[in-house]
Amino acid sequence: MKVIIFGLGYVGFTAGCCIASQGHTVVGIDVNDKKVAAINNGEAPIIEPKVTELLRDARAANTFQADTQIGSHLDGADLVLVCVGTPSAPEGAHNMRYIAEVTRQIAQTVQERDLSGLSVAYRSTIRPGTIHELILPIINSIVTDTNPPRIEVVYNPEFLREGSAVDDYFAPPKIVTGTKDSTPNATMTALNEGIDAPRFTVGFREAEITKFVDNSWHALKVAFANEVGRTCLANDISAKQVHEIFVSDTKLNISPYYLRPGGAFGGSCLPKDVRALQYIAADTGVNLPMINSLLRSNAAHKHALFDWAVAGLDQGARILMVGLAFKAGTDDLRESPHVDLARKIMAAGHTLDVFDPAVKADMLVGANLGYAFSALPMLNRLLVDRDQIAAAKYDRVLVNNATVEQLQMPEGVDVIDLGTLP
Template identity: 60%
Template sequence: MKVAIFGLGYVGFTAMCCIAKEGHEVIGFDISEKKVNQINQGVAPITEPGVEELLTEGLKAGRISAHTEIRNHLHDCDMAIVCVGTPSAPDGAHNMTYIAEVTRQIAAAVGTTRTSPLTVVYRSTIRPGTVEGLIAPIFASMLGEAFKRSVELVYNPEFLRESSAVQDYFDPPKIVIGTIDGQPNARMDLLNRNLKAPTFYVHLAESEITKFVDNTWHAVKVAYANEIGRICMQLGLSAKKVHEIFVSDTKLNISPYYMRPGGAFGGSCLPKDVRAMQYIAADCGAHTHLVDSLLRSNEAHKYRLFERTTRGLAPGASVLLVGLAFKAHTDDLRESPNIDLARGLLREGYKLSIFDPAIDANKLVGANLGYAYTQIPTLSQLLVSKETAEKTTYDRIVIANDTHRKLDLGDHGDVINLNALS
């Protein structure tokens, strides 16, 4: 097939590389000229294991190209996949501006002369009812009677974890496909023909809520574990031992993943989708007290970790923060709790250095770039090399993610690991 992808961020760019690996021709679209030029030159715009090699292979085979304008590129496409951002609006709902605009652009480019419909697949996280209540009406208003023969709408949430996104694409935990009638879609079957996972064909709204359910649950697990960890610390108990006992019960306690007292949750998905789930619950009259408490609990945990980081350390002391991205081996800084920690340390007058080899201040783009420099304007001056981090004597070293595995800390005595409360 020939597949178009709109939005070449973490989800869209990874999908582009993986779909091309499957033998399909992929054309990508993004408003960032810098990002598009990087891709066409064989430079991945994100840091994610495996994508650089897949990009090189796809370009060499002539299966990948990137553009800033649609023009007539959609005329012979079989499928268009939408991966644009849905950031939080001031009230906690998802901002649908980018979804509405890209839908309008696709409708204008599709026209009314297609002999077979373009399968338009949405992967951006959107509120249940969005495809039928916002997206379909935009297509209908622009295409008129040609709507149903020109376009078929699908919602297909992604389950990619940063730092293992390529592996997750080819070995997903599940495949969820939403259609108007809840029935299978031939082109989606072709796209996923080599993927082995439980597959669910459901109605659109059921597929749209899937990501909220998953991400809210992941947030629940992290916040719950950290609350137990704080109680243990206050009572002088070993949070590590309590955790060991809890996760040994894989029959009733489901899974140990996310269930380890440690860092606060963050990143581009969990905070955003929890806020949106709160909005959805309030809007429909549900009463979800645990969900409503998650972000407050997470902020409390961030403050507790800041207290732990600075306990007994006078302002002016030197601190090495190991890991700035919310997850090691990626450069995604959006809503990283480690950004909040860094800001707190700077605000209180500590001499901060940051070691995170996945982050190059000169290579950040898009929303990631904007978030990084609005939160820490001096980021480029704070980042230090591996050599500097290992040779410099700091008053305290703070491990914020698994980046420390790339660093030889020697016998430095004052090391705090926020990844695991013990």
């Protein structure tokens, strides 16, 4: 395969070395003439383990050359990888100038040299919508005779870490490919052949947001670990031992658990213990901006859930809510986000029925009883059974947890699953 790489920084240069080592022919293009000269002299323009050896081998085999100009390099090429920088603009968004420049150059070259059958994969980190709103409009304004398309655009985010970039190229955590119709691109499939990693072929926007989600999650983990560490140190607790205990739990802590977008958190433990950790830290002079924002974030989500729950309904609509306790299979109503939702729905003037087979108003005891009746004094009246549901006609059914599987819903009823976002 002939592969052209735009941008010979950490991502583009490393990819060039790795791709050349797989037997492909690589041409790297960069506006920086010093980088180009270094590569053509067999010298890596970046400090990164293993790249110098790969470059030396590729130069000896004549499979990796660099240039400052696109010239005729696209002739006979199968694939273009765009790896130019997308630095932060002053307002925080990514600066898309280099992406736009390179896209224009590629499109002009394809048009002028009458090329076709080229896949152009963007690996730079770009904001969701960039392919649809910037890249395709540039290509479509320059390239004519597009049936079938002469350029097939792909978004293929890069997950390498500097310091282990070569190893990460051959063993990435995943391969994500965004295409216009969410079907695989044959050239990218061929490029990634032999690489063992979970593969996801999705739409452009899902692929584009992947890096932002990943990197924000990594930043969140670091901030969380350090907020916990500061709290430990201020309270004469070994942060190291707490860390060991925390990461050993791969069932609930380091796991997909609690990461599905959908319901808000609640129940008798999470809100209470978050509040208590905030108090412990504040009491010992430790500032926890991130942990302090958790309950506000949850409250914001509960408002969003309410907005989704009633969107498009006329005032006085009849709603069935499935699941009232904070999760299925328990009657614990304490700080259940679904209790808040029920209150908001009734306050908005709708008629509400609630189905939750685990909750029996006359069986509630202790703190649970107190919470239930102070939050929902009319609880007895709200709870309905299967027969009442079968006889009723609802404008909407809201599913808060898995309890709905125990219900036979009439055909065509408007059901919204608030526990799992689509």
